[in-house]
Amino acid sequence: MNRFAFLGIALLLAATARAEHFVIELTIQAPQEEATAHSDTDPPPQGHNPRPICHAKVGDDLTLQFFVTSNFPHNVLKGVNVRYYIAPEKEAGNKSPPETDKASVTEGTFLMDFKPETGRVGLRQRLHIDKKGAYIVRVESEHSDNDHEHFAALDLVIE
């Protein structure tokens, strides 16, 4: 596999852009299951769409992957923060927020400009989780200069 295979995927996904500020595709891949979530909007904070659920076992090899692509046709969105995390939640399937007093499994941010159509960020990360429980997997825009933000989220249940 050459060094640009992952980037090639990102380029292909850019062609699927729809009429939103951001097109988001978020995937968790476990040995037995895979779940994918697409763009939702905040407000409301937990969005309109039900969160897909992925089940895995303690210590399973998991792959987190997302792509966030600009689909805002008018101008460059400057200084947008893209934040992602996997964090414990009380219960899967009821749109509960993350438990902020507990440490996240992983998290990160990107600060960047989003040019119309071609502005994008993608990430792929391999990880495992050592503790049973329900986790929220989420990627979201911050400071995108709109009256709403975009995100994609799903639930990950570790058994």
Added chain:
Amino acid sequence: MNYRSVAIVAAYILITCAAAHGAGYDAVLEVRDGKNGQTARQNKSSTAPSAMSRRVVLEGSTDDHFTATWKIVRKDQTTVKDELVHFYVVKMERQGQAPPALAPSRVVIESAVTMDFPAGETARGTQEFRVDGPGIYLVRVEVGTDPDKPGVEDYAELELVAK
């Protein structure tokens, strides 16, 4: 033209080529394990002589949560459109190894940002990760990569030794 003139012209061409190397960015990369950290700054392209210099090394535990923070700044006055900033952590065979092929089974984390870079423009990223087990990992951020012209990119990189 005598031999001395030829030598001067040849030296001038070599200096010009060396100055033209690189994609025109400053790159900074820091990796921390919560207690300790190391910072690497921009290197010239991987074909430049300085690429042979020893990488900064951070030692840590396989149980650690590492945080990589990178920053790319356009220092050249020209604007580059749809530039790619590529960050990754990949397991290597040995210290000092050239950046290996990014086989999915060896890549811990990889990200790609595409945006325009006018003069002074900045992109930043912070990514947490854990390693796969004991071993040597290359942590690298690169920009200005051209598949048709390997070695022209600017980058910052360090080695993470997990025990």
